[in-house]
Amino acid sequence: MTEAEPFTTADVHGLREALEEAVADGASPGGVVVCGTAAGERTVLSAGVVSPFTHPRTPDEHTVYDLASLTKVTATWPLVGLAVAAGLIDPDAPVREFLPPMDPDLGHLPGAGATVRQLLAHTSGLRAATRFDLYDLTARPLHELIFREPLENVPGTHRYINRGYVLLGLALAHVHGEPLDRLAAALWAGLGMDRTSYGPLPQTPQVAPTEHRDGHDRLWGAVHDENAAVMGDVAGHAGVFAPAADLAAYAEHLLSAGPDSTLGGWLRQSLVPVAQIDPGLERGLGWIVAAGGAVACHHGFTGTSLFLAPAGGRYVVITTNAVHNGAAARTRLAPLRERALKTLTRSAGPDGGPGHGR
Numbered sequence: 001m002t003e004a005e006p007f008t009t010a011d012v013h014g015l016r017e018a019l020e021e022a023v024a025d026g027a028s029p030g031g032v033v034v035c036g037t038a039a040g041e042r043t044v045l046s047a048g049v050v051s052p053f054t055h056p057r058t059p060d061e062h063t064v065y066d067l068a069s070l071t072k073v074t075a076t077w078p079l080v081g082l083a084v085a086a087g088l089i090d091p092d093a094p095v096r097e098f099l100p101p102m103d104p105d106l107g108h109l110p111g112a113g114a115t116v117r118q119l120l121a122h123t124s125g126l127r128a129a130t131r132f133d134l135y136d137l138t139a140r141p142l143h144e145l146i147f148r149e150p151l152e153n154v155p156g157t158h159r160y161i162n163r164g165y166v167l168l169g170l171a172l173a174h175v176h177g178e179p180l181d182r183l184a185a186a187l188w189a190g191l192g193m194d195r196t197s198y199g200p201l202p203q204t205p206q207v208a209p210t211e212h213r214d215g216h217d218r219l220w221g222a223v224h225d226e227n228a229a230v231m232g233d234v235a236g237h238a239g240v241f242a243p244a245a246d247l248a249a250y251a252e253h254l255l256s257a258g259p260d261s262t263l264g265g266w267l268r269q270s271l272v273p274v275a276q277i278d279p280g281l282e283r284g285l286g287w288i289v290a291a292g293g294a295v296a297c298h299h300g301f302t303g304t305s306l307f308l309a310p311a312g313g314r315y316v317v318i319t320t321n322a323v324h325n326g327a328a329a330r331t332r333l334a335p336l337r338e339r340a341l342k343t344l345t346r347s348a349g350p351d352g353g354p355g356h357g358r
Helices: 009-024 068-085 116-120 142-148 163-176 180-190 226-230 244-256 262-270 327-345
Strands: 030-037 042-048 064-066 211-213 216-219 240-243 275-278 281-283 288-290 295-300 304-309 314-320
Touching (some): 009 042, 009 327, 068 262, 068 295, 116 163, 240 244, 244 314, 304 327
Antiparallel strands (some): 030 314, 064 240, 211 216, 288 295, 295 304, 304 314
C-alpha cells in the first residue's frame, strides 16, 4: 500500500452535498458517511434524522444500521478467507465437501457441483429467487433443498444471488463446528468492531429503525431480509448490524494489512476480476471491482455501502435506512454512491476515471 492520500476539502464538500441531497430527495430519513484513510484519519458527515417517528435526531457514526448484503463482505467473505488460509476450505472444491453429508438416495443434485469460488463470485448458476418461507425445512437440511433445484444459468455466468452466501455461511459453521454468529463475533472483536453483531438488537435510540408502516417504526432491531429471518436472523448473506464507525475500523484494517497478512492477501486475491457485471464493473471474490481495479465496493439493500481504494489507502462508508421510506426510495441513493466512487477514483490514474458506479 502506498502512503494514504487525505481527502481534500472539495472531496468532503462533494460527499456532504451528495448526502444532504439524498436525504432531501427522500432517499432516506437520514444517514452517515465516513471518508477516511488507512492511517486512521476520518471525517464524519451526517444528515437528516434517525427516524421521524421514534428518534428525530441526527444520526452519527455510532448509530447502528441493518447492513443487509454488506454482511457478505463483513462476515462471510473474511471468514472464508481465514478458513482457506487455515486449510479448512478449498476455494476450488465443491462447497458440498464442507457441508454435512447428504442422503445418497437423493439422486442427481444440479447445484451440488458449485464451488466455493463460484459462490463467492456469484457465478454458480444457482437460482436467484429465494423464498425459504416456502421450504419444508423440517424434512431436509437447507443445503440439500438448494442443491436439488435446477440451475438457472450456466456456471461461470455472473448473476447476483443470495443463496450462494447462504451456503457459504452454512459451510463455515460446519467446518468450524460453531455457529456463524459466534465465528463472526470473534472476528469483529479482533478488529475492534465492538458494536457489530447479528440481530436481533434492543430497540434503543442508537439503533436505527429499518422500516416503518402506518406512521410507526415497524421493523426495528430485527433483520430486514426475510430469508435471514427464516434462518433465525443469522445467515451468510444478511443479518449483520453495525455503525459507520465499525465499518470505518474494518476498512482501515483491510487497507493497512500487508499482502503477507491473511486478510490483506485475501483482499488482494479477491480483487482479481472473475466476471463482468456491466461495462466498467467486474466481480471479484465477493467485491465489485470498479474503475479499472482501483476501487472495490459492495452495497446493502437497506441503503449501505462500503468503498475501498487499496492503492491510495482510502475508503468511504455509507450507512442509511433508506428502505424506511419504501423500497423504491433507496434507488435515490445512486447519486451518493456515484459520488463516493468518483471521489475515490479521482487520483486513480488513467484507468480509474469517474463514471463507473451503481
